[in-house]
Amino acid sequence: AQKITQTQPGMFVQEKEAVTLDCTYDTSDPSYGLFWYKQPSSGEMIFLIYQGSYDQQNATEGRYSLNFQKARKSANLVISASQLGDSAMYFCAMRPPGSTGNQFYFGTGTSLTVIP
Amino acid sequence: KAGVTQTPRYLIKTRGQQVTLSCSPISGHRSVSWYQQTPGQGLQFLFEYFSETQRNKGNFPGRFSGRQFSNSRSEMNVSTLELGDSALYLCASSPFTGPRRNEQFFGPGTRLTVL
Numbered sequence: 001a002q003k004i005t006q007t008q009p010g011m012f013v014q015e016k017e018a019v020t021l022d023c024t025y026d027t028s029d030p031s032y033g034l035f036w037y038k039q040p041s042s043g044e045m046i047f048l049i050y051q052g053s054y055d056q057q058n059a060t061e062g063r064y065s066l067n068f069q070k071a072r073k074s075a076n077l078v079i080s081a082s083q084l085g086d087s088a089m090y091f092c093a094m095r096p097p098g099s100t101g102n103q104f105y106f107g108t109g110t111s112l113t114v115i116p
Numbered sequence: 117k118a119g120v121t122q123t124p125r126y127l128i129k130t131r132g133q134q135v136t137l138s139c140s141p142i143s144g145h146r147s148v149s150w151y152q153q154t155p156g157q158g159l160q161f162l163f164e165y166f167s168e169t170q171r172n173k174g175n176f177p178g179r180f181s182g183r184q185f186s187n188s189r190s191e192m193n194v195s196t197l198e199l200g201d202s203a204l205y206l207c208a209s210s211p212f213t214g215p216r217r218n219e220q221f222f223g224p225g226t227r228l229t230v231l
Contacts, residue, residue: 033218043204045222052218091159095218100222101151101208103172106159 007105013082014115020067021077021110023092030054033095034075035104036066040088048090051075058069082114120223122207128229134195137226141188141209147171148190149220150182153204162205165190166212175216194228202230 003026013019025034036048051059051066059066067076079086092107121140129135141148149172150162157225161174165184188209194201204227208220 026187035218035220037222043206043227045206045208045220047219047221050218079120093159102147102164102208103161103174104149104151105161106151108158 004094004105005108006092006110008110009108010111010113012113012115013079013086015084016081018078018080019082019112021079021090021092021112023075023077023107025073025075025092025094027073027094027096034068034078035093035095036064036075036087037091037093038086038088038104039091039109045091051076079112084114084116087112087114101115120190120207120209120221122205122223124226124227125224126229128231130231131197131199132195134193135197135228136191137205137207137228138191139192139207139209140224141207142191142211142221145211145221146188147210147212148184148188149177149208149210150190150192151207151208152176153225154200154202159206162192179208182229197211197230199230202228204228 005024032053034051038046049059049061049064049069058068063080065078089109091109093104123138147166149164153159165174168184179195182188204225206225208222210220
């Protein structure tokens with residue numbers, strides 16, 4: 001079974017600083033998709049960024065970038081210039097190899113707190 | 117475009133009862149997925165519906181079921197509720213085509229408490 005591991009239960013970052021949230025995954029299939037979601041205290045999951053396993057370049061979306069190291073099976077999220085509104089839970093997720101559906105496997109999440 | 121809506125937002129039931137949760141996807145989205153989120157188990161996939169057919173199913177007992185209507189609205193049902201069913205139930209829809217086909221758009225969730 002596919003497995004997503006987020007080893008940082010909680011992280012703190014100073015406002016305006018950059019922070020990296022770790023994510024490793026386990027799959028033997030060459031084709032898969034990796035995602036990051038943000039979940040504020042309100043509960044709603046917000047899509048941040050997507051990386052396909054065959055994508056040659058690391059994905060970027062505004063202040064979010066994904067440091068994709070395929071050989072290490074890691075997909076770390078980098079948030080630049082942190083803002084107070086970035087305080088939330090962050091989840092790494094994977095769509096199973098070969099899946100045409102939306103059956104996602106999620107990590108346990110990292111709680112990020114931005115300090116003013 | 118309106119986002120994914122879920123009703124009700126909060127629900128309190130007692131053990132043994134059954135419950136039905138509703139999800140209205142973003143207009144034009146045909147894929148609807150359901151997830152259960154608990155502090156102990158995290159986010160777990162329940163099932164996915166596409167064009168009224170269940171396409172994927174997670175590892176949950178048969179007490180959990182769902183369906184999708186022709187307008188893509190989806191319902192999930194939990195029968196014979198147990199205390200462990202207390203959770204945030206999230207629904208997500210996906211366009212499956214176009215530039216945002218890899219995204220799932222989540223609703224605000226229904227928080228179910230079983231007493």
